[in-house]
Amino acid sequence: MRRFIKHNVLFLLIVVTLSIFFWMIVHFGGNQIYDNEAKLQHESVDAQLFTTKEIIRALFRDFEQDLFLLKNIPNTKNYVNDNFESISCKNSIKEIFYELAKTSGRYYQIRIIDSSGQEIIRVNHSLDGTTVIVPDSQLQNKKNRYYFQEAMKMDENQIYASPIDLNIENEKVEIPYTPVIRLATPLFDSEGKKMGILILNVYFSKVLELLHKNMFIQTEDGYLISLNSDKSVNFRKSDYDFTERSGRLELSDIETIHYSTVEFLPGRHLIIAAYHKHPSLNAALQNLTLTSTLIFVLFLILMLIVVYLNFSKTKDLIGAQKAVMSSLAMLAERRDTETGHHLQRTREYAVMLAKQLRKNKKYRKIITSEFIENLRDTAPLHDMGKVGIRDSILLKEGKLTKQEYEEMKKHTIIGKQILQDAIDRYKLKGSYIIMARNICAYHHEKYNGEGYPEGLKGEEIPLEARIFALCDAYDAIRSKRPYKDELPHEEALRRIKADIGKHFDPDIVDAFLECEKEFERVSNIYNSTTAKNLRSFRS
Numbered sequence: 001m002r003r004f005i006k007h008n009v010l011f012l013l014i015v016v017t018l019s020i021f022f023w024m025i026v027h028f029g030g031n032q033i034y035d036n037e038a039k040l041q042h043e044s045v046d047a048q049l050f051t052t053k054e055i056i057r058a059l060f061r062d063f064e065q066d067l068f069l070l071k072n073i074p075n076t077k078n079y080v081n082d083n084f085e086s087i088s089c090k091n092s093i094k095e096i097f098y099e100l101a102k103t104s105g106r107y108y109q110i111r112i113i114d115s116s117g118q119e120i121i122r123v124n125h126s127l128d129g130t131t132v133i134v135p136d137s138q139l140q141n142k143k144n145r146y147y148f149q150e151a152m153k154m155d156e157n158q159i160y161a162s163p164i165d166l167n168i169e170n171e172k173v174e175i176p177y178t179p180v181i182r183l184a185t186p187l188f189d190s191e192g193k194k195m196g197i198l199i200l201n202v203y204f205s206k207v208l209e210l211l212h213k214n215m216f217i218q219t220e221d222g223y224l225i226s227l228n229s230d231k232s233v234n235f236r237k238s239d240y241d242f243t244e245r246s247g248r249l250e251l252s253d254i255e256t257i258h259y260s261t262v263e264f265l266p267g268r269h270l271i272i273a274a275y276h277k278h279p280s281l282n283a284a285l286q287n288l289t290l291t292s293t294l295i296f297v298l299f300l301i302l303m304l305i306v307v308y309l310n311f312s313k314t315k316d317l318i319g320a321q322k323a324v325m326s327s328l329a330m331l332a333e334r335r336d337t338e339t340g341h342h343l344q345r346t347r348e349y350a351v352m353l354a355k356q357l358r359k360n361k362k363y364r365k366i367i368t369s370e371f372i373e374n375l376r377d378t379a380p381l382h383d384m385g386k387v388g389i390r391d392s393i394l395l396k397e398g399k400l401t402k403q404e405y406e407e408m409k410k411h412t413i414i415g416k417q418i419l420q421d422a423i424d425r426y427k428l429k430g431s432y433i434i435m436a437r438n439i440c441a442y443h444h445e446k447y448n449g450e451g452y453p454e455g456l457k458g459e460e461i462p463l464e465a466r467i468f469a470l471c472d473a474y475d476a477i478r479s480k481r482p483y484k485d486e487l488p489h490e491e492a493l494r495r496i497k498a499d500i501g502k503h504f505d506p507d508i509v510d511a512f513l514e515c516e517k518e519f520e521r522v523s524n525i526y527n528s529t530t531a532k533n534l535r536s537f538r539s
Contacts, residue, residue, distance in 0.1 A: 014302055021295070041276065042248075042256070042258070042276070045258045045274050045276045046258060046260075048212055048215070048274060049215075049258055049259070049260045049272055049274055050260070052210060052211060052212070052215065052272055053260060053262040053272055055210050056207060056210060056262055056264055056270070056272070057262060057263075057264060059206075059207060059210065060264040060265060063106070063183055063200060063202055064159060064183070064265070066100065066104070066200065067159065067183055067184075067185055067198065067200055068157075068185070070096065070097070070100070070110070070198055070200075071185055071187065071198050073093075073096065075089045075092045075093050075096070076089075076093055076112075076187075076198070077190075079093060079112075080187045080188070080189050080195050080196075081189045081190050083189075083195070084112075084114055084120050084195070084196070090120070090121060093112070093121055094121055094123065094133050097110040097121060097123040097133075098123050098131055098133055101123050101124075101125040101131050102125065102129075102131040105125070105129070105203075105206070106202060106203055106206045107125055107200050107201060107202060107203065108124070108125060108167065108178070108180050108201040108202065108203050109122060109123065109124055109125070109199075109200075109201035110122070110123045110125075110199075110200055110201075111123075111198075111199045111201075112187070112196060112197070112198055112199075113142055113148060113196050113197050113199060114195065114196040115152070115194060115195055115196050116141070116143060117141050117142045117143025117144070117145070117148055118139065118140075118141045118142075118143075119134075119139035119140055119141070119142060120139070120196070122134040122139055127178075127203065127205070146162070147160065147162040147182045147184060147199070148184075148197065148199075150162070150184075151184035151185070151186060151197040151199065152186060152194065152197060154184070154185060154186045155186070156186070156188055157185075158185065158186070159183055159184070159185050159265060159266075160182075160183070160184045160185070161181060161182070161183055161264075161265045161268045162181055162182035162183075162184075163181075163219065163220065163221055164179055164180070164181045164204055164219045164223065164225065165179065165180070165223075166178060166179055166180075166235060167179075167180050167201075176232045176233065177232070177233040177234075177235045178203070178205070178233070179204040179205065179225055179233055179235055180201050180202060180203060180204055181201075181202050181204050182199055182200070182201050182202070183199070183200045183202060183265075184197045184198065184199040184200070185197065185198055204225065204233075205227065205231075205233055208225065208226065208227045208233065209227065211226070211227070211272070212274065213229075214274050214275045214276065215272065215273065215274045215275075216234075216273055216275070217270055217271065217272060217273070218238050218240065218242065218259075218270070218271040218273060219270065219271075220268075220269055220270070222237060222238050223235060223236065223237060223238060224236055224237070224238035224239075224240070240257060240259075240273070242259050242261075242271050242273070245260070245261040246259060246260035246261060247259065254277060255275070255276070255277055256275075256276045257273050257274065257275055257276070258273065258274045258276055259271050259272065259273040259274070260272055260273075341479075341526060342383070342475055342479065343379075343380040343382075343383070344380075344526055345475050345522060345523065345526040346379055346380075346382070346468065346471045346472055346475050347376060347379040347380055348522045348526070349470075349471035349474060349475065349519055349522065350375050350376070350379045350467055350468050350471045351372060351375060351376050351379075352515055352518050352519065352522070353467050353470065353471060353508065353511055353512055353515065354367050354371065354372050354375055354467055355367075355372060356511040356512070356514050356515045357467065357507065357508060357511040358372075359511075359514075360507060360510075360511065362507065363463075363507070366463060367463075370431065371431075371435075371464075374431055374432045374435045374464075375435065375464055375467070375468075377432065378432065378435045378436040378439055378464075379439065379468060379471075381415070381419075381436045381439065381440055382415070382439045382440055382443050382468055382472065383411060383415070384415045384418065384440060385410070385411035385412055385413065385414035385415025385416070385418070385440060386411045386414075386415075387414070388410070388411065388414035389407065389408060389410070389411055389414075390407070393407055393408055394408075396482070397482040398482060398483055399482075399483040400483075409444070409452050409453065410453075412440065412441055412442070412443070412444055412452065412453050413441070413453050415440030415441065416437055416440050416441035416453075418440075419433065419436055419437040419440060420437055423437065435462075435464050438462040438464055438465050439462075439464055439465055439468050441453070441454075441465070442454070442456060442461050442462055442465035442469075443465050443468045443469050443472055444469070444472075445461045445465060445466075445469065446469075446502065446503045446504075447461070447466070447501060447502060447503060447504055447505050447506075448501065448502045448503070450502075451469075451503075458505075461505075466504075466505045466508055467508055469503070469504065470496065470504050470505075470508055470509065470512055473495075473496065473499075473503065473504075474492050474496065474512075474519060474523075475523070477491065477492040477495055477496075478492055478523050489516070489519070489520040489523065492519075493513075493516060496509060496512065497509070497513075
């Protein structure tokens with residue numbers, strides 16, 4: 001990396017300069033345009049809220065006028081003064097109620113209820129346009145209804161407005177939701193006696209239809225009401241806490257709710273709110289397209305030129321690095337022919353085992369294609385430290401003495417030191433050289449911490465070294481040595497299973513058991529009599 005930077009200082013300076021320049025344009029220019037657009041959008045939403053508030057006020061004034069119109073027509077007054085006994089007045093009022101419900105389409109019900117709570121007249125209107133005068137036999141007593149009790153407390157020219165709720169006249173909530181608000185005023189006879197109430201059940205969906213598609217209403221008792229795209233009503237407990245009469249609620253950096261309170265009747269309020277997603281930088285980026293395109297094209301041209309000039313050089317450098325590393329591995333092979341065969345076999349084992357382990361979700365992101373390729377190239381380096389071991393020990397026919405074994409163990413330290421010196425001297429950071437060092441240094445560590453040279457335990461041991469430890473042990477068991485005979489594959493399986501959690505990582509043993517037949521196949525191919533002709537074999 002350091003060498004690459006050294007050879008591309010000019011290119012990197014140009015890239016950094018252009019990047020800073022581009023960032024300044026986008027940041028300062030884009031922010032300015034963004035702020036201006038955001039301000040305009042906020043003002044537009046506030047204007048929408050103001051207009052909607054006025055429309056809703058006007059709509060409720062219409063409801064109020066309809067209520068007092070029905071109350072003050074002569075037939076209604078005569079019917080009240082006659083203690084609700086005049087049949088002709090009753091029939092005339094029914095027809096008036098019927099015509100109003102049918103033509104306006106706003107009212108779910110229009111009713112007169114006497115002072116005992118008994119419905120005297122009721123006209124029903126459904127959203128599909130059906131309007132009916134309810135027969136007397138189906139009229140109900142509403143004395144226990146909260147809206148009747150509250151309306152009966154009102155004075156002559158007062159209006160009671162109920163909370164907005166779902167229609168539960170039949171003791172159950174209708175589906176789809178039908179939110180209503182009930183407007184009622186008391187009825188007095190000519191002597192000032194309160195005789196009952198006149199009540200309009202208003203379809204609140206008619207109010208919702210006045211809202212823009214990004215708007216909703218929040219009631220005084222905290223319910224959110226809005227129209228869905230299919231015109232059905234969304235009625236639920238609100239998540240928003242509007243503490244002021246009007247203002248903005250910031251949901252995120254790009255989302256805001258504008259809200260304002262409307263007094264639709266004296267003392268009664270609704271909150272009209274509008275969801276607003278802040279304008280993006282699209283407009284700003286469009287204005288900057290030409291500049292950014294030119295910068296990108298210039299960057300691309302420079303990059304292609306530099307890549308073209310450095311491709312061959314980089315390729316040669318990588319090839320030279322691998323050639324040097326391979327030569328180090330060959331030093332051990334030259335001194336001990338069996339070591340060379342061992343290198344070939346263990347390389348194939350390591351690649352197979354890594355590919356199998358990658359199927360475990362735990363390692364899927366760790367064991368990449370690059371990891372496997374590096375493992376293939378670095379596995380043969382694991383015993384390179386043996387170049388520092390005396391021939392009298394390395395090539396000894398019989399079993400090593402305790403002192404000789406301690407000397408042999410130093411090959412891990414020697415290999416690590418060779419590579420670590422190169423890493424430190426040349427500030428190498430590539431995954432290839434780091435993996436080579438780890439395998440050299442730690443392939444004799446054990447999962448339970450009883451290995452050498454550092455006694456690392458569990459996942460303190462690099463993954464590549466844990467993988468190679470099993471491969472190295474399998475090959476040692478299967479191979480003939482001056483002090484032991486070649487052992488069968490089944491014996492290798494038995495010993496490896498016995499060392500789960502001791503010498504070997506359990507996850508790696510599990511992966512090995514899934515591909516152990518492949519290990520056996522490779523071992524049979526790379527035997528001592530055919531290895532020279534099969535060194536180019538790949539699993």
